[in-house]
Amino acid sequence: MIDTATACGWANPSAFIDAFTALVGRTPGQYQRSLREDARTGRGSPGPARGLARTGQDEA
DSSP: OHHHHHHTTOSOHHHHHHHHHHHHSSOHHHHHHHHHHHHHHTOOOOOOOOSOOOSSOOOO
């Protein structure tokens, strides 16, 4: 998760996880598991996570 957070411009992975969870409604790990499960069962994906790139500093 650190690599993903850093690639999106987040210096603090915990803040990324909090923002992701608030936006998507599940943690990044839960989201990944649901994608894998959907791929196994042939169901549709829960949709992409958007709007998580940071342009400023992370919240404390």
